[in-house]
Amino acid sequence: MPSRHEEERSEEGSVGDGLPDLGDSIDALTFEQILEMDDDEDEREFSKSIVFGFFEQAEETFVKMDKALEDRDLAELSSLGHFLKGSSATLGLTKVKESCEKIQHYGQQKDEAGTTDEPDEDLCLSRIKAILVVVKEEYAEVEKVLKKFYATPAAS
Amino acid sequence: MDKGDMAGSAANNSSDFVSSSWSRSSLFTAPHLIITRRMLEDPSYDAIVRWGEGGESFVVLENEKFTKSILPKHFKHSNFASFVRQLNKYDFHKVRQNNEDNAPSQYGPNAWEFKHPEFQANKKDSLDNIRRKAPAPRKPAQAIDDQYPAQQIDLINSQLMATQQQLQHLSERYQDLAQGHVVLLQQVVQLQKFVKNHDGVMHRVMGFLHSVDAQRRNSRIEGPFGNNAAPGIGSREPLSNDGPVDDHPASPLQQASELLGEISVDSLQNKELEQLSADLQFRNDYSTPPNDHSATMAPPSETSSTHIGYSAGNDLDSMVYPVGHTNGIDPINSEHINNIPYALPPHGMIPVNPMPEMVPEGNANLGRKKGLMEPIWGMNKPRVLLVEDDKMCAKIGSKFLQAFECGVETARDGLEAVNKINNGAGQYDLILMDIIMPNLDGVSATVCIREFRPDIPIVAMTSNIRTDDIDMYFRYGMNDVLPKPFTKEGMLKSLQKHLASFLKGAQFPNSAPMPHPGGFAPQNAPHPPLGLNMAQLSAGQSLKDETSPGKSPATAGSWHSPNQIPGHSPVGHPPGYMQAPMRDNPYPMTPTHPHPQHGYQLPPNQIGQPRGTPQHRRVMSDMSGGPSEEHPDVKRQRMFPPPPPGSQGGFQQ
Numbered sequence: 001m002p003s004r005h006e007e008e009r010s011e012e013g014s015v016g017d018g019l020p021d022l023g024d025s026i027d028a029l030t031f032e033q034i035l036e037m038d039d040d041e042d043e044r045e046f047s048k049s050i051v052f053g054f055f056e057q058a059e060e061t062f063v064k065m066d067k068a069l070e071d072r073d074l075a076e077l078s079s080l081g082h083f084l085k086g087s088s089a090t091l092g093l094t095k096v097k098e099s100c101e102k103i104q105h106y107g108q109q110k111d112e113a114g115t116t117d118e119p120d121e122d123l124c125l126s127r128i129k130a131i132l133v134v135v136k137e138e139y140a141e142v143e144k145v146l147k148k149f150y151a152t153p154a155a156s
Numbered sequence: 157m158d159k160g161d162m163a164g165s166a167a168n169n170s171s172d173f174v175s176s177s178w179s180r181s182s183l184f185t186a187p188h189l190i191i192t193r194r195m196l197e198d199p200s201y202d203a204i205v206r207w208g209e210g211g212e213s214f215v216v217l218e219n220e221k222f223t224k225s226i227l228p229k230h231f232k233h234s235n236f237a238s239f240v241r242q243l244n245k246y247d248f249h250k251v252r253q254n255n256e257d258n259a260p261s262q263y264g265p266n267a268w269e270f271k272h273p274e275f276q277a278n279k280k281d282s283l284d285n286i287r288r289k290a291p292a293p294r295k296p297a298q299a300i301d302d303q304y305p306a307q308q309i310d311l312i313n314s315q316l317m318a319t320q321q322q323l324q325h326l327s328e329r330y331q332d333l334a335q336g337h338v339v340l341l342q343q344v345v346q347l348q349k350f351v352k353n354h355d356g357v358m359h360r361v362m363g364f365l366h367s368v369d370a371q372r373r374n375s376r377i378e379g380p381f382g383n384n385a386a387p388g389i390g391s392r393e394p395l396s397n398d399g400p401v402d403d404h405p406a407s408p409l410q411q412a413s414e415l416l417g418e419i420s421v422d423s424l425q426n427k428e429l430e431q432l433s434a435d436l437q438f439r440n441d442y443s444t445p446p447n448d449h450s451a452t453m454a455p456p457s458e459t460s461s462t463h464i465g466y467s468a469g470n471d472l473d474s475m476v477y478p479v480g481h482t483n484g485i486d487p488i489n490s491e492h493i494n495n496i497p498y499a500l501p502p503h504g505m506i507p508v509n510p511m512p513e514m515v516p517e518g519n520a521n522l523g524r525k526k527g528l529m530e531p532i533w534g535m536n537k538p539r540v541l542l543v544e545d546d547k548m549c550a551k552i553g554s555k556f557l558q559a560f561e562c563g564v565e566t567a568r569d570g571l572e573a574v575n576k577i578n579n580g581a582g583q584y585d586l587i588l589m590d591i592i593m594p595n596l597d598g599v600s601a602t603v604c605i606r607e608f609r610p611d612i613p614i615v616a617m618t619s620n621i622r623t624d625d626i627d628m629y630f631r632y633g634m635n636d637v638l639p640k641p642f643t644k645e646g647m648l649k650s651l652q653k654h655l656a657s658f659l660k661g662a663q664f665p666n667s668a669p670m671p672h673p674g675g676f677a678p679q680n681a682p683h684p685p686l687g688l689n690m691a692q693l694s695a696g697q698s699l700k701d702e703t704s705p706g707k708s709p710a711t712a713g714s715w716h717s718p719n720q721i722p723g724h725s726p727v728g729h730p731p732g733y734m735q736a737p738m739r740d741n742p743y744p745m746t747p748t749h750p751h752p753q754h755g756y757q758l759p760p761n762q763i764g765q766p767r768g769t770p771q772h773r774r775v776m777s778d779m780s781g782g783p784s785e786e787h788p789d790v791k792r793q794r795m796f797p798p799p800p801p802g803s804q805g806g807f808q809q
Contacts (some may be wrong), residue, residue, distance in 0.1 A: 006777050029643075030641055030643070033643060033644050034552060034555075036644075037552070037555045037559060046555060049551070050548055050551055050552060053548055053551070054548055057547075057548065064329070082547065082592060085619065086546045086548075086549055086619060086640060086641075087548045089619060089640060089641040090546075090548055090549050090552055090640065090641045090642075091548070091641075092641065110682065141238065
């Protein structure tokens, strides 16, 4: 993709044009403003560090979530959900963010949207268990996309 | 009373028709009535107007003739309605027809009979009594006008006073509680530190015991080989000699280890802070006596040195940027950022060199961004404290801020933020504050910071942006909300809004701190450094291992209440300075309300927003359908559970 950054440079305003391969899991507008922070668009050291930092963080969080699920620790799950929600939202990883939000809400023993109480702990845990599978898939997808994006040699 | 003079005056006042026969009429008798009486006494009018039967009323028999022929002679008008109106003003009453038994009227169908108890044929003098009721046609109306508002004003005044008193009470109560809250926070922090340190000590002891235990076991194993236990080992045995004789660690040791593992410092502190936040929420239900905190929780202060440090740090004027420091980056900044344990990407593909990023200028590659962002600041660049526990968000936020040419420092939680503000190491011009953070959440941190920096703009940076959340942020002294995930534009807007004095071409380009609204600045100087103790705590000086367990270090004098500072009322400064202006001048209380926290009952956009944030509603509406968030109650209490290992250190610092 030798022309990627060229495109970006020339079409600054048109969101997503420079990043056609990011798919709909990533909010281009949000992600692009991080890319814009890269001093060098070939190296992309800043955004890369952010993104790979996120990978690390997400994987750690998933491990913790699994553990918390095992321990039936809803509060912990909610808090982990909130945590990952923040990071993923910052990168514009919409799907991951939304799933994390659900975990946050289920962890508070609420429904998906966080509006209604759900006193059944088992139900909440099983919901989290289900959504955890989903969020990991969603994460794997964006991870793949992003890794590809960064692995693509920046030729110029 | 000189009747002659009076008569003369009356005559001049009324008309030529008033004769000396009215000598008894005072100046104040209405001319109108005098004339009327005179008309009645003129026998030539009898067919038209005359006294009624018995002389207690008078009757206009021929309305039309009266109006056309008599009225013009005596008055300047020929309007019967006016005549009647005048009479009404003097409390005359028309005698109603149905008052009289059957006959439509004894004077004829068109007759108008008027009556006034003091207006009688045989009582000339009683005219004076009528004027008592209505001295002049217009004055009564005015009197009523005057009286009515006067009463109203009295009423309103008293209500106002009552309301103000109430407000004052509320403010005082609020102050007490806020103070108590801070004190409690400090205590909690203290306790946390203590517990944490204690924990460390316990672990060390455990480690030691384990080693001893291991030696003991070794000695037992070695024993059978005839190697008579060395006296040295034997002498240590009493340390663990109630352990079972097997090859496992002594069971008391195991139990102790388990206990230590269970009672993690993190869970403890979270619970306490959660509780505290909950208390904060319900503080209005409390009825704590004002002096309670200071009485029970404020041991004498011994640490005046910190005050000095504080006041030096708080001296806004002396804290302008170092001369020539125009690139907006303070050495502290990069230094600090290097200290942040950001995990580097695991892949090693990324050049490990954060420094170039820290310097917004002198990097040619910034050209594009620079094009986007024209320099917006004047001579001095604002310095922003970014409080954010998520290192990614912190990193991105810092990056944005640097792109805006702001000096950036970060804090990983509320506690660190409070410490940074408190230490005076850096004077910040704006704080971007995450809400949900470990150790001390953003709202609580704001409350603390507000105690000694009532003026600094604090912008909540959060994804919890439901209306009640936002109301809460404002209520507790925050100035604005920057919804997460934040955008560059949103951040820039917020900066421009709250750092107007730094903008290029601003009126006060050289004033490092925000220009205070009137009355703010003086309060800064004598303000007791409420949060200082935390700095102290955080410096790790508070641990008193030698303190006996029964004696809580929190009350043993290692922290002090700012209330103890001489010259301040026991409940600290806020009630003090609240009361003074309020008593002297009950009205401008709200406008001069210097402390954002006092304004909690005000609309949010008035709180601590002297520069005005008319847009703040817009900000809220800008939040494009923010995800519905956690229940506020839960959220308020929610602290991060054990923070990720990387950020643990924040607590220690």
